[in-house]
Amino acid sequence: MQDSAVRRNLQVLSLAAWVLVALNAVHIAVFGLLTFDEPVRDGWARQIATAHGAMAVVMALTGWLARRLHARPVLPIVGRILPLAVSAVVLAWAIVLTVMDQAVSSSVNPYVNAAVGVAIVLLLRPSTMVGLMGMAWVALAWVLGGTTDDPAVLATNRMNAASATALAILVSILFWRHYARTELLQRALAESNRQLEAQRAELEALATRDPLTGLLNRREFVRQAEHELARARRLGAPLSLIMLDLDHFKTINDRHGHAVGDEVLRQTARHMAGSTRQTDRVARFGGEEFVLLLPDTSAEQAWHLADKLREGLARVCIPTLGVPVTASLGVASVLGTESVTLEAVLHRADQAMYEAKRSGRNRTVVAADAGTGAA
Numbered sequence: 001m002q003d004s005a006v007r008r009n010l011q012v013l014s015l016a017a018w019v020l021v022a023l024n025a026v027h028i029a030v031f032g033l034l035t036f037d038e039p040v041r042d043g044w045a046r047q048i049a050t051a052h053g054a055m056a057v058v059m060a061l062t063g064w065l066a067r068r069l070h071a072r073p074v075l076p077i078v079g080r081i082l083p084l085a086v087s088a089v090v091l092a093w094a095i096v097l098t099v100m101d102q103a104v105s106s107s108v109n110p111y112v113n114a115a116v117g118v119a120i121v122l123l124l125r126p127s128t129m130v131g132l133m134g135m136a137w138v139a140l141a142w143v144l145g146g147t148t149d150d151p152a153v154l155a156t157n158r159m160n161a162a163s164a165t166a167l168a169i170l171v172s173i174l175f176w177r178h179y180a181r182t183e184l185l186q187r188a189l190a191e192s193n194r195q196l197e198a199q200r201a202e203l204e205a206l207a208t209r210d211p212l213t214g215l216l217n218r219r220e221f222v223r224q225a226e227h228e229l230a231r232a233r234r235l236g237a238p239l240s241l242i243m244l245d246l247d248h249f250k251t252i253n254d255r256h257g258h259a260v261g262d263e264v265l266r267q268t269a270r271h272m273a274g275s276t277r278q279t280d281r282v283a284r285f286g287g288e289e290f291v292l293l294l295p296d297t298s299a300e301q302a303w304h305l306a307d308k309l310r311e312g313l314a315r316v317c318i319p320t321l322g323v324p325v326t327a328s329l330g331v332a333s334v335l336g337t338e339s340v341t342l343e344a345v346l347h348r349a350d351q352a353m354y355e356a357k358r359s360g361r362n363r364t365v366v367a368a369d370a371g372t373g374a375a
């Protein structure tokens with residue numbers, strides 16, 4: 001049986017078992033206190049009280065076990081067979097009670113109650129239910145043959161039990177079908193939720209990431225940088241930007257092909273992302289141009305990082321290239337107190353980067369108005 005049905009059975013059993021214990025207690029009290037002058041009736045009342053006592057112990061154990069097993073992440077085999085075993089025990093017990101009752105009445109009520117009770121409380125596969133109830137009815141019909149002398153009473157008891165058996169099977173099948181349909185719907189819903197979530201994540205990645213390098217794209221970078229700039233202004237904290245442009249990238253493309261050019265871009269992106277803090281933002285701004293946003297970072301600290309990046313880039317190994325990759329970097333910083341737009345800071349970093357290109361490439365320049373001068 002599916003895990004969900006077994007778990008649902010264990011959950012229901014952990015409560016239903018205690019309800020049966022309470023019913024057993026009421027029966028023990030009533031039949032234990034009843035006294036009759038006739039020894040047959042007196043003996044019958046003791047037997048009923050004893051049978052309920054035995055069942056109370058079984059059900060208390062069942063309730064305790066079902067609760068423990070239900071909490072387990074992986075269901076052990078005992079958890080899987082418990083609901084079926086309990087159904088069989090309850091039906092066997094009801095047959096015993098029914099036979100005992102024949103001493104004072106001709107009813108099959110205990111069997112009827114147990115059959116309908118099992119059908120309502122537990123979710124069993126239709127084939128299991130048919131087998132179980134079929135065997136129970138055959139057993140009852142057979143033992144009644146030994147305890148009932150009147151053929152009319154025997155016939156009506158067997159037929160009443162057969163009707164209860166059929167009713168229990170019908171109820172059980174209806175419950176099972178409802179469960180199976182709900183389970184299927186829930187699975188379909190979970191699957192479509194999973195697909196929706198995957199599509200949402202994919203769309204978000206498409207909207208915010210550069211597909212080649214996986215870095216933030218320009219639009220998302222600008223959105224996040226605006227937010228960081230406003231935060232820096234509010235807190236009076238410094239903020240720096242590094243603009244990085246690969247040197248002679250066109251030559252790399254022309255000599256080695258676009259695939260190698262793309263690999264250089266990917267390795268550069270990996271190098272940049274791997275050299276920065278989690279709070280920093282790295283983006284591919286377009287072509288072979290990258291940008292880094294460094295919150296809470298002064299111009300001097302940013303220069304150190306930029307130059308470390310530049311030096312590290314030469315060690316990024318692309319075997320087919322033969323020569324090291326180099327880049328020109330521009331650094332611009334703002335103090336928290338400064339009222340400046342993101343566009344203006346980006347422009348300063350861009351100017352500094354072009355200054356690095358002009359003065360020979362493979363170097364880092366800090367924008368003059370950031371206060372540190374060129375390096």
Ligand SMILES: Nc1nc2c(ncn2[C@@H]2O[C@H](COP(=O)(O)OP(=O)(O)OP(=O)(O)O)[C@@H](O)[C@H]2O)c(=O)[nH]1
Binds near residue numbers: 246248250258287361
């Ligand atoms: N492989 C590859 N090349 C790209 C991509 N985007 C832009 N490029 C190429 O990058 C090259 C940039 O060339 P330029 O702007 O002349 O710059 P450069 O050759 O690096 O020269 P300097 O910046 O002055 O050192 C162009 O050839 C573009 O085709 C890309 O996604 N993949």
